[in-house]
Amino acid sequence: MDNGDIKNKLITTATRLFAECGLHGVSVRELSKAAGVSISMISYHFDGKERLYSSVLVEQFSCFDHIDVIKKSVCEPLDKLEDYIRWSIRRYREKPYLLKFYTSELTNPTHYFAQIVQPAIEHVILVLIEIIEEGIRKKQLRSELNPEDTALALVGMVNYYFLSTLATQGLVNHSPQRDEDLTKHYMDIFTKGISATSGNKPY
Amino acid sequence: MDNGDIKNKLITTATRLFAECGLHGVSVRELSKAAGVSISMISYHFDGKERLYSSVLVEQFSCFDHIDVIKKSVCEPLDKLEDYIRWSIRRYREKPYLLKFYTSELTNPTHYFAQIVQPAIEHVILVLIEIIEEGIRKKQLRSELNPEDTALALVGMVNYYFLSTLATQGLVNHSPQRDEDLTKHYMDIFTKGISATSGNKPY
Numbered sequence: 001m002d003n004g005d006i007k008n009k010l011i012t013t014a015t016r017l018f019a020e021c022g023l024h025g026v027s028v029r030e031l032s033k034a035a036g037v038s039i040s041m042i043s044y045h046f047d048g049k050e051r052l053y054s055s056v057l058v059e060q061f062s063c064f065d066h067i068d069v070i071k072k073s074v075c076e077p078l079d080k081l082e083d084y085i086r087w088s089i090r091r092y093r094e095k096p097y098l099l100k101f102y103t104s105e106l107t108n109p110t111h112y113f114a115q116i117v118q119p120a121i122e123h124v125i126l127v128l129i130e131i132i133e134e135g136i137r138k139k140q141l142r143s144e145l146n147p148e149d150t151a152l153a154l155v156g157m158v159n160y161y162f163l164s165t166l167a168t169q170g171l172v173n174h175s176p177q178r179d180e181d182l183t184k185h186y187m188d189i190f191t192k193g194i195s196a197t198s199g200n201k202p203y
Numbered sequence: 204m205d206n207g208d209i210k211n212k213l214i215t216t217a218t219r220l221f222a223e224c225g226l227h228g229v230s231v232r233e234l235s236k237a238a239g240v241s242i243s244m245i246s247y248h249f250d251g252k253e254r255l256y257s258s259v260l261v262e263q264f265s266c267f268d269h270i271d272v273i274k275k276s277v278c279e280p281l282d283k284l285e286d287y288i289r290w291s292i293r294r295y296r297e298k299p300y301l302l303k304f305y306t307s308e309l310t311n312p313t314h315y316f317a318q319i320v321q322p323a324i325e326h327v328i329l330v331l332i333e334i335i336e337e338g339i340r341k342k343q344l345r346s347e348l349n350p351e352d353t354a355l356a357l358v359g360m361v362n363y364y365f366l367s368t369l370a371t372q373g374l375v376n377h378s379p380q381r382d383e384d385l386t387k388h389y390m391d392i393f394t395k396g397i398s399a400t401s402g403n404k405p406y
Contacts, residue, residue: 009304017206019311020311021227022225022228024224024228025225025228026389043275078275078398080233085208086296096208098310099310100310100318101367103307103310104305104306104307104310106308106366106368106370107302107306107307107366108222108223108305109369113212113369115368118369118370120368121367121370121371122371122373123298123376125367125370125371126374127293128399129374130273135397139399140398140399141397141398141399142395142397142398142399143255143399145392145397146388146390148371148375148376149364149375149388149392150369150372150390150392150397151212151387152360152363152364152375153360153364153368153389153392153393155363155367156354156359156360156362156363156364156367157355157359157360157363157367158354158359159363160347160356160357160358160359160360160362160363161356161359162360163306163309163310163362164309164324164328164358164359165309165353166309166312166321167216167309167320167321167324167328168324168325168328168351168355170325171325171329171332171351172352172355173327173351178376182352185349185352186352188347189348189352189353189393189396189398190356190392190397191396191397192396192398193393193395193396194338194344194345194353194393194394195281195343195344195345195390195392195394195395196343196344196345196346197340200344
């Protein structure tokens with residue numbers, strides 16, 4: 001293995017082990033053994049276990065930047081919200097360990113939370129708030145909405161579909177083949193609501 | 204301390220330590236030291252660390268039984284859903300460690316997940332599905348809804364408000380004084396949707 005291979009191998013192995021055991025639940029010895037590289041390589045490439053963990057977090061949360069592509073896209077606020085749902089679902093499909101870091105850092109933050117995780121999550125929610133505010137200004141969304149709570153409601157809907165998988169696989173089909181239908185259905189619930197007697201009047 | 208006090212002290216201490224470090228992240232020695240009781244008391248009262256952990260899980264998730272009170276209450280489906288939101292918010296206020304066990308067991312299950320956590324979560328979601336199906340039958344909810352996805356959407360909305368607290372406290376006011384307003388607002392979003400131009404027709 002050359003240096004690039006070793007570095008990649010360490011990131012891949014560390015992602016799995018840190019996701020399963022947490023920063024403090026895995027030793028440098030276990031990491032190097034699982035990656036099949038000498039223990040000195042962790043210091044050489046990452047300056048130790050803590051920095052390896054922070055490199056894993058940076059790699060996991062880097063995809064959150066995509067929210068800026070959605071923000072800048074030339075389309076209406078409701079289309080941007082639909083794009084957000086579609087992207088979130090794809091993100092969890094492509095990064096199977098992301099939700100573990102996401103929830104463990106939110107419930108038991110390491111000292112990298114404030115530096116890496118918090119800004120990434122906050123930025124996504126801030127952009128969603130701006131999109132919702134734009135929708136209210138354009139009278140496409142209801143003026144009574146609190147944009148902050150509305151943004152959290154949307155993020156929660158999508159995240160929980162994945163978070164709940166282990167507990168709900170007997171009740172809900174979580175197959176990726178259903179992802180596009182799920183995107184449309186969640187968008188339908190989020191925009192129209194569940195009630196058959198909506199109090200909304202068309203503007 | 205009498206035996207009852209020792210048992211309670213061990214449960215209280217273990218709840219905090221297991222929530223913060225996980226089942227494998229804390230030793231019997233650390234548990235007994237933090238609780239201020241002799242190490243033999245863990246074997247005597249709980250038959251070891253694993254059983255102490257399972258007792259903590261049982262205690263944390265026992266409050267999920269309340270969903271049966273909501274299910275049996277004599278009121279319309281939409282009122283039951285509002286009661287679910289109100290109860291969920293209260294539950295996280297009253298049990299500050301519950302969300303940590305909830306997310307860690309869903310993302311990294313111990314062997315007590317299938318026995319204690321999964322049935323508790325599944326039962327809540329099953330009852331919500333039944334309430335939504337009842338609403339559709341009574342033509343109070345839209346017939347196009349997939350009841351399973353709709354139930355997950357509601358649970359996710361409420362859970363994420365608490366899960367995201369650490370990352371969003373600069374954006375969103377998480378004060379308990381706002382809980383009743385939040386209940387009403389989430390109910391409003393969930394029933395009417397966010398769109399100003401709802402396609403719903405009154406039945």
